[in-house]
Amino acid sequence: MDIDEEIIKLAEVIILKNALDYNGKARLDSVISKILGSKPEIKTQIKNIIPKVKEILEHINSLPIHEQRDLLIVKCPQGLEPKKVIEKNESQLPPLIKAELGKVITRFPPEPNGYPHIGHAKAAVIDQEYAKMYSGKFILRFDDTNPLNEKIEYYDAIMEGISWLNIIPDLIKNTSDDIYLLHDYGKKLINKNRAYVCTCNQTTIHDLRSKGIPCQCRKDSEYNLENSDKIFNGYYHQNEAIIRFKGNMNSNNTVMRDPTLFRIIGSSHPKRGEKITLWPTYDFAAPIEDSIDGVTHALRTKEYELRNELYRLILNILDMRVPEVIEFSRLEFEGLPVSKRKLKPLVEDKKVEGWSDPRLPTLMGLKRRGITPEAIRRFVLSLGITLSETKPSIEILESFNRKIIDSKSKRLSFVNVPFKITIKNAEPKEVIFKNHPSLEMGYRKINVKNIVYISNQDAEKLKVGMEIRLIELYNIKISWIDKDKKEGIAEYTDDILKENIQKIQWVSEQDSIKYKILKPNKLFIGDKFNSNSLEILEGFAESFVTTLSADTMIQFIRLGFCRIEDNKSAIFTHK
Ligand code: ATP
Ligand code: MG
Numbered sequence: 001m002d003i004d005e006e007i008i009k010l011a012e013v014i015i016l017k018n019a020l021d022y023n024g025k026a027r028l029d030s031v032i033s034k035i036l037g038s039k040p041e042i043k044t045q046i047k048n049i050i051p052k053v054k055e056i057l058e059h060i061n062s063l064p065i066h067e068q069r070d071l072l073i074v075k076c077p078q079g080l081e082p083k084k085v086i087e088k089n090e091s092q093l094p095p096l097i098k099a100e101l102g103k104v105i106t107r108f109p110p111e112p113n114g115y116p117h118i119g120h121a122k123a124a125v126i127d128q129e130y131a132k133m134y135s136g137k138f139i140l141r142f143d144d145t146n147p148l149n150e151k152i153e154y155y156d157a158i159m160e161g162i163s164w165l166n167i168i169p170d171l172i173k174n175t176s177d178d179i180y181l182l183h184d185y186g187k188k189l190i191n192k193n194r195a196y197v198c199t200c201n202q203t204t205i206h207d208l209r210s211k212g213i214p215c216q217c218r219k220d221s222e223y224n225l226e227n228s229d230k231i232f233n234g235y236y237h238q239n240e241a242i243i244r245f246k247g248n249m250n251s252n253n254t255v256m257r258d259p260t261l262f263r264i265i266g267s268s269h270p271k272r273g274e275k276i277t278l279w280p281t282y283d284f285a286a287p288i289e290d291s292i293d294g295v296t297h298a299l300r301t302k303e304y305e306l307r308n309e310l311y312r313l314i315l316n317i318l319d320m321r322v323p324e325v326i327e328f329s330r331l332e333f334e335g336l337p338v339s340k341r342k343l344k345p346l347v348e349d350k351k352v353e354g355w356s357d358p359r360l361p362t363l364m365g366l367k368r369r370g371i372t373p374e375a376i377r378r379f380v381l382s383l384g385i386t387l388s389e390t391k392p393s394i395e396i397l398e399s400f401n402r403k404i405i406d407s408k409s410k411r412l413s414f415v416n417v418p419f420k421i422t423i424k425n426a427e428p429k430e431v432i433f434k435n436h437p438s439l440e441m442g443y444r445k446i447n448v449k450n451i452v453y454i455s456n457q458d459a460e461k462l463k464v465g466m467e468i469r470l471i472e473l474y475n476i477k478i479s480w481i482d483k484d485k486k487e488g489i490a491e492y493t494d495d496i497l498k499e500n501i502q503k504i505q506w507v508s509e510q511d512s513i514k515y516k517i518l519k520p521n522k523l524f525i526g527d528k529f530n531s532n533s534l535e536i537l538e539g540f541a542e543s544f545v546t547t548l549s550a551d552t553m554i555q556f557i558r559l560g561f562c563r564i565e566d567n568k569s570a571i572f573t574h575k
Contacts, residue, residue, distance in 0.1 A: 007042060009075070011035055011053045015060050016072040023388050024065040026057050066334050069393055092384050096130055096297050098324055104136030105294045108162075109143040109175075109286065112154035112270075114340035115355040116161035117362045118376065118397075122331045125380045127299055128167045139293055140169035143286070144176045145279045147269035155270070157355070161363035165373045171293075175285050176271050178292070182280045183232060185288050185318060186243055186262055190228045194317050195261055196221030197231050199241045209257045214249045218258065221246070231262070234277060238266045245284075245310065255306045259283050287311045291320040298323045301330045302387055328385040333394050335522045336361055351529055358571045359520040359533050361394075369520060370553055370563030370573035375401035398574040405553045405561055405573070410435040413507050414515060414556040416539040419459035419486045421506075423476055426450045426492040431472055444544045448473060451509035453540050456486060458504050467493060468502045475501065505557060507540045515541035517562060519572040537572075545570075 014034045018026035031053060036043060060068060096104065106127040110120055124140075131138035140162060144150050162169070175182075189195035198205065198217040208215050217227075231241050243262040251257055261284040268274040280288075287310075290298045308325050315322045332338055338361045346352045346360075356364035366376065379397045428449045435441035452470060460483070462468070467477045475498065476490035519535040541556070545564065548554065552564045553573070562570035 004042075007035070007039065007049060008052065008056070010038060011049075011056055012060075013072070013076045014038075015053070015057050016068055016075065019060055019068050020065065020072065020390070023390050024063075024068060025061050028054055028057055031057060065390065069334070073395075092381055093126065093129055093133065094385070096134070096324070096326070099130075099134050099297065102135050103296060104131060104134035105139065105296050106131045106136070106299060107139035107141050107290065107293060107295050108169075109141045109289075110158050111143045111146065111149070111282075112151065112158055113146070113149035114154055114344065115157045115362045115364060117338045117340070117343070117360075118333075118366065118380075119331045119338040119361075120158075120161070121165055121363060121376050122328075122380045122383070123299065123301070124162060124165065124167055125377050126328065126385060128169075129381065130297065130299070131170070136296070137170040137294075138167070139171045139173065139295070140167075141172075141289060141293065142174045142176075143282065143289075144174050144269070144271065145179075145182075145282070145285050147265050147267045147272075147279065150270050152270045157364070164363060164367060165376065173293070174271055175280075175289050176269060176276075178289065179272065179276055179279075181292070182285060182288060183278065186280065186284070187228065187232065188318060189245070189261070189314070190221075190225070190243070192317060193222060194246045195243055196246060197227035197241050198244045198258075199227070199236075202239070205242075209249075209254065212250045212257060214258070218244070218246065218249075231264075231278060236264055238264045238277075240264070243278075245314070247310070247313075253306055253309055255283075255310055259310060283307060283310055284314065287314045287322075288318075288320070290323050291315055295323045297326060299326045299328060299385070302327045302389075303330065326385070327387060329387050329389050331380075331383070332389075332391045333361060334391045335524050336394055337524065346523075346529065352523075357534075358518060359523045368563070368565075369571055370405070370561060371397065371401050372404050375404050395574075402561065402574065406555075407436075407439055409553045409555040409561055410441055410548070411437065411555045411557050412542050412545055413505055414517065414537075414539055414541040414559060415453050415455040415505065415507050416517075416537045416559070417456035417486070418453035418507075418540050419456045419488065420509075421452050421454060421476070421488045421490050423450045423452065423490050423492055424479075426474075426476075429473065433472065444542075446508055446511045446542065446544075448508040449510050452506040453509065453512065454504050454506050455539065458502075459483065459486065459488065461502070462488065466502075467498075468504050469498065470506045471503050473506065507542050511543050512540040513543045513546060514568065515539060515545065516569040517556070517559070517572050518565075518569065 015026045015031050018031050108124040108127045128138045142155055196218055200215050200217060230236060242260050244258040245261050247256040247258050249257050260281050262278050262280050264277050265279050266277060269276060305327055311325060312322050343360060347355060352359055355362050356368050358365055358369040378400045431446045432443050433446060434443055462478050462481055464478050464481055467475055469475045474495045475493045477493050478488055478490050481488040517537040519537055521533045521535055522530050523533050524530060546567045548564055550564055550566055553561060554564060555561050560575040561573040563573055564570050
């Protein structure tokens with residue numbers, strides 16, 4: 001039996017969507033039930049259809065995720081649209097375990113060692129959203145215990161990013177505020193014989209850890225508390241000694257093999273100066289801080305999973321309250337890494353313009369590109385807190401953004417690589433354009449004398465003798481054309497709307513200005529930086545654009561949405 005083409009098309013789209021929802025692997029049972037859900041009438045034939053569906057499914061499952069996504073765009077362009085925009089206060093986050101209304105406390109703990117990016121936005125939005133959901137509290141805590149990497153500039157950038165996201169923390173603090181308290185807890189662990197000063201060199205430590213063998217310092221520690229006083233009193237210098245947790249050197253979880261709790265860092269702390277040199281690691285500071293801050297639910301990204309055992313044990317030994325620890329996946333985009341580790345070299349090697357380069361997924365970069373904080377929030381919440389590591393496409397963020405800016409953006413004309421057309425026998429004309437085709441956004445007037453510019457791309461198709469319509473203006477017939485000089489001459493024919501002639505966009509010479517659009521493209525191709533990642537479009541825009549202030553979102557017809565940067569340029573946001 002021949003299976004209906006329509007059913008096959010439907011099956012392909014359902015399989016692709018299912019695969020993209022579940023880490024690239026669609027499941028036959030859920031695909032079949034979805035097919036039946038949309039076409040109940042084929043129930044009697046389903047047995048005949050299954051083998052074919054299975055064949056398509058196996059093929060699709062064998063493709064890399066980016067190919068699945070490309071296929072879905074081809075087969076069903078609207079298939080990548082977010083399922084449903086989250087209504088105000090209606091979050092898609094699942095309930096928190098052991099959460100009580102009014103008592104939930106969450107925190108976002110960035111290290112001020114770089115500029116905030118969309119991954120941080122994910123963590124911050126989810127934390128804040130949970131606090132809101134349970135009428136609880138949200139803390140912004142700078143986890144600043146490595147003065148080597150931290151700078152005031154980064155604290156400020158994070159504060160700015162958080163406030164741009166419209167997140168207002170109930171409390172803002174620094175882990176470094178509690179440094180002496182953290183020292184006290186360190187001393188307590190030593191006194192309980194659950195931590196010790198280790199003076200082995202780094203190679204020995206590394207070597208013994210990998211072999212699972214305790215070092216002499218650990219063995220001696222019970223009799224030798226002297227070193228503890230020394231390390232707290234500043235006797236040792238950087239790399240001469242550390243404090244280690246007395247864990248289990250045989251543990252299969254290598255994190256438990258006597259991890260570092262404190263190390264000596266010589267550089268001056270941006271908030272505390274140079275007096276303090278003994279700084280806790282994240283492994284020690286995070287559980288203590290979460291516990292004393294009253295955090296009930298500590299959300300962190302999945303890579304910390306193996307550290308949870310240590311987190312809980314430290315608090316148990318110190319008889320401190322243990323928060324619930326919840327993991328979620330790190331956000332990464334296809335072709336656009338977010339981590340500081342990958343972005344910093346691009347900034348340092350000047351491959352991009354700085355941290356606010358519109359190609360970057362930093363909050364400053366996204367803002368400059370014209371992505372709204374509301375779109376980021378909706379996007380992040382639409383991802384939920386799954387552990388699955390699928391890399392969403394940036395197009396999903398863009399489609400949330402489009403929904404927000406579409407109704408606020410005036411539509412204007414820009415011609416890329418202008419081609420000049422002089423119209424003989426044309427009467428000067430004033431055309432009135434609506435600023436938005438369907439919404440009430442006012443009008444603008446455009447004066448046309450006898451010269452217009454069209455884009456070179458449109459001009460490529462022109463031939464002498466051809467009649468075209470200049471959109472909303474009139475019809476002209478090409479009488480002479482020089483494609484090298486990018487010039488042509490035409491004659492006015494009439495104003496009648498004709499079905500079968502090309503309709504071409506234009507700007508009037510009289511009412512236009514030289515204009516530049518920066519268009520960010522994929523930052524990476526595979527693992528390599530894309531040296532063509534910033535395209536520059538140069539042409540003419542309607543001079544009306546200069547009446548709009550910087551940061552205004554507009555839509556250049558046929559090109560896409562842009563954010564106005566200044567009087568002469570804009571940044572391309574997305575289609
Ligand atoms: P980076 O790799 O960019 O330096 P990080 O994890 O070192 O990231 P921190 O400042 O230490 O950055 O992280 C602050 C919080 O933000 C942590 O809770 C971390 O789990 C979360 N976070 C960082 N990057 C991401 C991401 N890509 N997706 C989700 N959460 C993230
Ligand atoms: Mg970090």
